[in-house]
Amino acid sequence: MSADPLHRAGAHPRTPTNPPPSGSGTSAIEVRRSTRRRRTVSAYREGDRTVVLIPARMSEAEERRWVSVMLDKLAAQESKRVLGDAELAERAERLSGQYFEGRARPASVRWVTNQNTRWGSCTPSEGSIRLSHRLQGMPEYVVDYVLLHELAHLLVPGHGPRFWRLLEAYPRTERARGYLEGVVAADRLPHVPGARNE
Numbered sequence: 001m002s003a004d005p006l007h008r009a010g011a012h013p014r015t016p017t018n019p020p021p022s023g024s025g026t027s028a029i030e031v032r033r034s035t036r037r038r039r040t041v042s043a044y045r046e047g048d049r050t051v052v053l054i055p056a057r058m059s060e061a062e063e064r065r066w067v068s069v070m071l072d073k074l075a076a077q078e079s080k081r082v083l084g085d086a087e088l089a090e091r092a093e094r095l096s097g098q099y100f101e102g103r104a105r106p107a108s109v110r111w112v113t114n115q116n117t118r119w120g121s122c123t124p125s126e127g128s129i130r131l132s133h134r135l136q137g138m139p140e141y142v143v144d145y146v147l148l149h150e151l152a153h154l155l156v157p158g159h160g161p162r163f164w165r166l167l168e169a170y171p172r173t174e175r176a177r178g179y180l181e182g183v184v185a186a187d188r189l190p191h192v193p194g195a196r197n198e
Contacts, residue, residue: 008033026110029071031063032156043070048098050074075139083136083143085110092147099169111136119180120146129154138179145176 026048027131033056043052045123052070054063083091089109096104098121107127115132122129129150156163167173 020138023137027066031067033058041066041070043074045074053140088131091144092151095144095148095152099148100151100155100166104154106151106154109147120150122150124154124157127154138183141172144174145170146180 026064029052030049031052031054033054035056036051037055039055041052043050045051047174050071054066060115067178075145088111089106091139092104092109092158093102094105096102105127106122109129110131112130113133113135116131116134118132119135120131129147131143131150135146148164148167152163152166156166
């Protein structure tokens, strides 16, 4: 018997056609209903998909509410997790395979603490990619975007039309750019005089 949860007795998979909520950062959601599950709801990432496990008796409205709750919960957990250099390199390899057919092959990918005005940098002649430590703790889709941006520089050095066409393959490009622009804008906001944490 298969260990795949889709093939277990009492599991009723269903994939809603609704797009994920705006803050979710995922491209696909699969809801799996189970007659064995009474009250608990859980969720996990499976590749580029989010799987939400719910009791079979839940209404459509409850399902929508719980999917939204679980997506927010996963996003919060992921934003706290910090990838090490080895995980960052593995992530770059996976992203290159997924979006660039594996053509972007960096020799090294690592975090650095000396980039305070850039999110990342790439030296195509050496095949090295460096990401600013300021990205640590940001949502995974933002880190993925910056990694893809730097991976694209291994294929196209400048920021011309060919470069931006490569990044069009990543569905969260605009959202990630908006997030980073918001961070930059927030850093420029003046501190409110007299506001103290007491």
